[in-house]
Amino acid sequence: MGRAPCCDKARVKRGPWSPEEDEQLRGYVRTHGIGGNWIALPHKAGLNRCGKSCRLRWLNYLRPDIRHGGYTEQEDRVICSLYASIGSRWSIIASKLPGRTDNDVKNYWNTKLKKKAMPMPMPSGPARSWSQCVPSSLQPAALSPAASGSSSVDTSSSGGDMCFAAAGMYQPPHPMQGFVHVDSSPQTVLAPMPLDVPA
DNA sequence: AATGCTCCCAACCGCAACTAT
């Protein structure tokens, strides 16, 4: 009640950001901080942009700790394994990858990893799938002691199923089972997940 | 060299959850 509307979409600028706008936003945040109010920020910073747009630009591009591209194999594995566990919870997945944003991870998945994880119905050539984006140590077949010979993992049948799992057809049987340990560091990926699980 | 196609990424849109009044 009594609050200013978000922004007048008819009057704010949209589309790609210019270097001048970037510098304006960066400079403002550097000196004043975000201030906890993205709606008011563009006006204060002298930007003719929607607050939502400013927030997105800052979070996804201007933040000083942002890294673009150059995904490592380790990061690929984290993304694939988390996607298999929790689905498209990009913000959570991104939170496990320092310097990555949810939008960046989402784009990376949609443009690259998904193709690796999804077996394409190619008429010829080897199918690239789960085993190629998730290390054998994270594959179910390798999780049992008996499956130490990861080189024998066959992705042509069961591996394909796991690819579907990686592509979103995951079914966490229990909230806590929806998480996996992606590395050996003390910081596991056991993020709080409000998965809708019937009681 | 020109044209068409595909891929990639930045940005937008809409919705839901949260918070302030």
Place this chain on the structure above:
DNA sequence: CATAGTTGCGGTTGGGAGCAT
């Protein structure tokens, strides 16, 4: 407690760059 504003998230899309024909 109800309502309205704000924030955060995930899905989708438009346009540019690079590649293939």
